Amino acid sequence: MIRAHLRNMVLGGVIGLIAPLVATAQDAPDVRPKRVVSINLCTDQLAMMLADPGQLVSVSVLAREPESSAMADEALGWPINHARAEEIFLLKPDLVVAGAFSSQATVQMLRKLGLPVEVFEPALSLEDVSAAMTRMGAALHQDARAADQVAGFEARLAALREQVVNRPRAAIYYANGYSVGDQSLSGHILATAGFDNIAREAGIPVAGNIPLEVLALLDPDVIITGQRYPAASRSEEILDHPVVRHLQDARLRGTIADRDWICGTPHVLRAVEGLIGLRHDYEAVARGAGE
Amino acid sequence: MRRLALILIALVVVLFVAALLLGPADTDPWQSLVALITREESLLGLVMYEIRLPRALLAVMIGASLGLSGAAMQGYLRNPLADPGLIGVSASAALGAVLAIQTGLAAAFALGLPLSALAGALVGVLLVLALAGPRGSSLTLILAGIVVSSLAAALTSLVLNLSPNPFAANEIVFWMMGSLADRSMVHVGLALPFMVMGWLLLGGVGRGLDALTLGEDAAEAMGINLMVLRLMVVIGTAAVVGASTAVAGVIGFVGLVVPHILRPFVGARPSALLWSSALGGAAMLLAADITVRLVLPSKDLKLGVLTAIIGAPLFLHLIHKVRKMSV
Structure with missing residues (x-):
């Protein structure tokens, strides 16, 4: 056992000595x-x-x-x-x-x-998404590929942006009454999609909990929740609370899966698209009510 | 005695109204009350009826349950250290509740959650009584309680850690420390039937406990059936603690502190201690819940933190007293 271990160490050492020589001989600058x-x-x-x-x-x-x-x-x-x-x-x-x-x-x-x-x-913002891709590109020595993807991401994002006159007031509401503010990635995505974030009115800049009664009295136009995770938890029960149910029935509700905006990658465009669709639904309902 | 009753009732009423009027959202007190009483179809009405009223009701129900069961256990075991939280009944109830939630039993049928918590509490009481014996000393009772509560707490943590739900593991704190945050009328409805059953059972043991202060032989001579008395205390305690824990987690020390404070005022008569501890428990939990909402409204400070800060020094004092008596 010990001998085998020693042999591995010796062999490993020898190969370790040879390997750099081979590498330098073949592709020196890489x-x-x-x-x-x-x-x-x-x-x-x-x-x-x-x-x-x-x-x-x-x-x-x-x-x-x-x-x-x-x-x-x-x-x-x-x-x-x-x-x-x-x-x-x-x-x-x-x-x-x-x-x-x-x-x-x-x-x-x-x-x-x-x-x-x-x-x-x-x-913490959509700019950070581009920065993270550039940085990962540099770390992997794939700068050109990263620059390509950043350009693609930014072009698609620019195409999605719309002028919005009446910005609906949205609440992002998660398990335990957790919500995120303007200075977060989700907050930036929400703003890009043309919503005002109710967390600002609740005094939450980055992230925090909005007590249920504060949410109800702020009376948001739209409530956006996450998808449910498997098995049950008490934390998610708040989303079944009669007050949240009542607000959702009376107003527009939306769901953005956590995977679409938990990480700053180009996949956040899916969240942007989903939220823009939600805003269009809201505008259609509002127009219907106005007529 | 009547004066004590009036004072306690007044205290509960004042705190109940305060619990309805105070909250993280600034609301006009008068408008809020009007909205609650007329069941106004506004957002304020919704907040009052669906958020603050169930929370205040649960504080009263659970506080009364814990105070009552503490007084009953102390009377039955003739030991001032008996408290459902301390001897592991609450922790076993929490294990039952967590199992019901994680196995899907709670979602499959509504009463699954309180029933499972009740079963857990029942196992906890029986285990402690078996380990400590019906006339066990304070020391064996507390040791048995430590065994049962640490085992139940460990198993609760294990179940929550094994859950595929990412929030479950964080809920260990809730189950150990208790909270009334975001409860609704649904939870009032779930807990109430079991609590009423438990209140009736525990309310009926007063005469038996009074007789028991003279010793078991004397009590039997007075026509008390000790077997029935024991069954009423065990099932009553399991019912109220099970229902409380199922909706609010483990809230410790209420059943210890309240009877301890009130005992001198009722001349140490167990029957009078029962109803007064129920009222006192309700007042204590209302006050604790108001405090957690005022001190850290957005952080959901756990109720058990407050009750332990008040209760632990008193517990120490009690141990000291019990030790002096036995020396």
Whole structure:
């Protein structure tokens, strides 16, 4: 057992010495990372969009969950990891991409083990989406591909923007009465789609809870909720509260799946489109009532 | 005695009205009351009838239940440390409730949630009584309670951690500390039948508990059937604690603190302690719920945090007293 281990170490050492020589001989200037591991839902998606075939070695387990990942089907093409330092290290990556919400202990451990870790901050606006793609492009040495996709994203976004005169007042309402304000990605998407966010009236700039009675008295035109997750939770019960039901029946309701705006990727355009459709419905109803 | 009753009733009424009038949304008190009484078809009417009224009602119902069951258990075990939260009955009820929610039983039929919590509470009471024995000392009672409540709490956490729902694991805090946030008339309707049953059972044990203060032989000589008394206390406690926990999570210390404060005023008579603790419990929980809404309206501060801050020092004081008595 020990002998086998020793032999592996020796062989590994020898190959380790030879390998750089071979590499330098063949393609000297290319320092493009060849074994990239992503351990965060959002970096998973950016990396899957930008990496060369074979360049990305593994994505996190969340990337395959259809509720939270916009690329759940694509993710089936990559092996998954659970963002644990041990398994990441054994994948022998030459670059790890992580999110700011990844476990700090894991990131520290990986750095201590000598692995380069790029940490991506969560996107708080649509501009951040372009910035994140550019940065992932730079990290993977896929700058040209990233620039292409950024241009495509920005063109599609520009085409979606409309002049809106009467902006309906919308409330984003999640489990536990959680809501997001203007200074968040969802808030930016809501504003781009032509809504005013009721969170501002409730005094919530980034994110926070709107008590049910405050929501009711603010009387939003539209209530936007997330999709339900499997199995039950007390947190989601608030969406069945008679008051929320009453508001939804009396007003327009919409659902934007978490996967469409949880991460700052070009997939947020789906959320923008969905919300613009919702606003058109609202305008049609309002026009019908006015006539 | 009548004066105590009047004071407690007045306190509950004042706090109940305050609970209706105070909330995170600034509403005009007079308009709010009018909207509630006339069941106005406005948003304010909706807020009053569907948000604040059920919350205030639940605070009264659950507070009364916890106070009453605490007084009944203390009378039956003749031990001032018996409290459904402390001896693990509430924690077992929470396990029952969580199992009902996670297995889909609660969604499949409406009474699944309170029934399952009641079953959990029943198992908890019986376990503690079996472990501590009917005349166990304070020490064995508390130790048995620790065993039952830590096991139930661990299993509750396990079930919530295993749930595929991303919110479930965060709800461990709710089940351990309790909250009345965002409850509706549906929950009042779910809890009330079980609570009424429990109140009737526990309300009927007063004479038996009074007799029991003279010792078991004397009580039996006075015509008290100890078997029936025991069954009434066990089932009554399971019913009220099960229903309370199913809708509001575990709220500790109410059943300990309230009887302790009121005992001197009723001359330590268990029968009088029953109704006064019910009123006192209602007042305490109303006050706690008003406080959590005023202190941190958007954070949903848990009720159990407040009741523990008040209750834990009192508990310490009680242990000290019990120890001095036994030395």
